[in-house]
Amino acid sequence: MQEYFLLFMGAMFVNNIVLAQYLGNCPFIGTSKDTGVAIGMGGAVVFVAVMAAGITWLVQAYILAPFGLAYLQTLAFILVIAALVQFVEMFLKKMVPPLYKSLGIFLPLITTNCAVMGIALICQREEFGLLKTVLFAFASGLGFMIALVLLAGIRERLAVRRLPIAMRGTPIGLVMAGLMSLAFFAFKGMI
Amino acid sequence: MNRLWKEFSKGLWTDLPPFKLVLGLCPVLAVTNTASNGLGMGMAVVFVLTLSNLLISLVRNLIPAKVRIACFIAISASLVVAVELLMQAFAYPLYQQLGIFVPLIVVNCIILGRAEAFASKNPPLLAVADGLGMGLGFTMSLTFLGSLREVLGAGQLFGVNVTWQGFEPFGFMVQAPGAFVSLGVLLSIMNFSENIRRRRKGLAAVQGPTHDCGSCGGCGQSSNPA
Numbered sequence: 001m002q003e004y005f006l007l008f009m010g011a012m013f014v015n016n017i018v019l020a021q022y023l024g025n026c027p028f029i030g031t032s033k034d035t036g037v038a039i040g041m042g043g044a045v046v047f048v049a050v051m052a053a054g055i056t057w058l059v060q061a062y063i064l065a066p067f068g069l070a071y072l073q074t075l076a077f078i079l080v081i082a083a084l085v086q087f088v089e090m091f092l093k094k095m096v097p098p099l100y101k102s103l104g105i106f107l108p109l110i111t112t113n114c115a116v117m118g119i120a121l122i123c124q125r126e127e128f129g130l131l132k133t134v135l136f137a138f139a140s141g142l143g144f145m146i147a148l149v150l151l152a153g154i155r156e157r158l159a160v161r162r163l164p165i166a167m168r169g170t171p172i173g174l175v176m177a178g179l180m181s182l183a184f185f186a187f188k189g190m191i
Numbered sequence: 192m193n194r195l196w197k198e199f200s201k202g203l204w205t206d207l208p209p210f211k212l213v214l215g216l217c218p219v220l221a222v223t224n225t226a227s228n229g230l231g232m233g234m235a236v237v238f239v240l241t242l243s244n245l246l247i248s249l250v251r252n253l254i255p256a257k258v259r260i261a262c263f264i265a266i267s268a269s270l271v272v273a274v275e276l277l278m279q280a281f282a283y284p285l286y287q288q289l290g291i292f293v294p295l296i297v298v299n300c301i302i303l304g305r306a307e308a309f310a311s312k313n314p315p316l317l318a319v320a321d322g323l324g325m326g327l328g329f330t331m332s333l334t335f336l337g338s339l340r341e342v343l344g345a346g347q348l349f350g351v352n353v354t355w356q357g358f359e360p361f362g363f364m365v366q367a368p369g370a371f372v373s374l375g376v377l378l379s380i381m382n383f384s385e386n387i388r389r390r391r392k393g394l395a396a397v398q399g400p401t402h403d404c405g406s407c408g409g410c411g412q413s414s415n416p417a
Contacts, residue, residue: 019367020367021221022217022220022221022367022370023217023221023295024217025216025217025220026214026215026216026217026300029213029216071272071275071276072272073294074268074271074272074275074294074297075265075268075269075271075272077294078264078268078297078298079261079264079265079268082260082261082264111260111264111298112298112300112303113298114217114295114298114299117294117295117297117298118291118295121291121294121295122291125290125291164379164383165382165386165396165397165398166379166380166382166383166386166399167379167382168398168399169398169399169400170213170375170378170399170400171375171376171378171379171382171399172375172379173375174371174372174374174375174378175371175372175375175376177371177375178367178368178369178370178371178372178375179368179372181367181368181371182363182368185366185367185368
């Protein structure tokens with residue numbers, strides 16, 4: 001039990017997927033101008049990351065490994081993720097319209113979000129079992145969401161401040177992300 | 192010939208990938224802790240980008256518009272698998288240093304962005320020039336950022352000591368926070384110099400290029416959902 005708890009907290013805070021592992025930076029900087037948008041994007045990432053990590057684990061264990069095709073991992077994973085995103089989008093549109101309304105516009109952006117594929121690859125490199133993979137993906141997705149929403153809050157406040165014109169927009173967003181990353185360093189001593 | 196040079200050279204300055212087109216940030220931040228990692232990553236991207244631009248441009252009239260993104264992903268993923276195998280064979284230490292960022296070249300916005308914005312609309316020769324220029328610009332930026340961080344963070348350049356005796360390296364620079372801050376500061380310096388240039392011409396200062404997730408084009412959406 002304790003092992004799983006540590007894995008969960010470790011993935012969420014200590015090795016935060018954006019601030020310590022440098023994954024998913026494009027949406028992190030790109031969609032953090034507004035808190036509402038950030039929550040939607042974060043939710044979509046959590047949802048897709050968990051499903052993608054689980055399915056790619058199954059693909060690796062039952063298709064790639066038995067047939068000696070492990071070198072095709074990259075190709076297989078990205079195709080699985082791209083197909084999965086399409087299916088999720090169609091499924092939500094048809095079956096759960098309210099959820100589609102809040103997450104829908106972010107789903108196409110997720111295929112090329114390296115956090116989703118990165119989480120699946122990390123799980124393979126660490127040789128997690130299926131349960132650990134799903135837990136790790138969930139925690140990492142939540143970590144992404146926390147970082148994104150916090151940064152969006154900071155940038156909403158910065159938007160009404162007077163800044164040197166050269167710093168406005170992306171540069172100040174990156175510097176703020178750096179300061180947040182420094183703050184998350186404090187969690188390093190926790191585990 | 193003129194056109195070819197124009198497409199090649201725009202990647203080297205006017206559209207310099209991570210700074211002017213703010214695309215593909217993950218490897219820019221992650222592998223620039225040393226100059227040699229940045230250079231190695233850049234070379235891998237040059238290889239994938241040039242070949243994927245060539246292949247996509249060759250088949251651009253055969254691919255139905257609706258499934259083009261999937262086709263682009265499949266083509267670039269095959270090339271990335273090739274790069275992975277080549278690196279395992281000839282540059283194993285680098286492959287281990289770069290870790291999961293080698294397979295993640297697949298989802299690098301630059302590859303899909305150039306495929307969507309350029310290679311799918313232009314003949315093969317121009318697409319190769321574009322890919323080569325963008326790739327070399329990307330390599331240049333990564334090596335520059337890597338050198339900066341390595342010199343300040345470890346006092347070395349390509350693994351060779353370059354600082355004076357008693358220089359205390361800022362460990363911060365080679366860690367994650369240093370990556371974010373140094374890229375942000377570099378971007379603002381680029382914007383600042385651009386604005387000085389504009390002021391000389393008598394134009395008003397502008398905000399630098401903004402980073403939209405949708406600008407990579409990898410998802411078939413042309414604009415930011417926000």
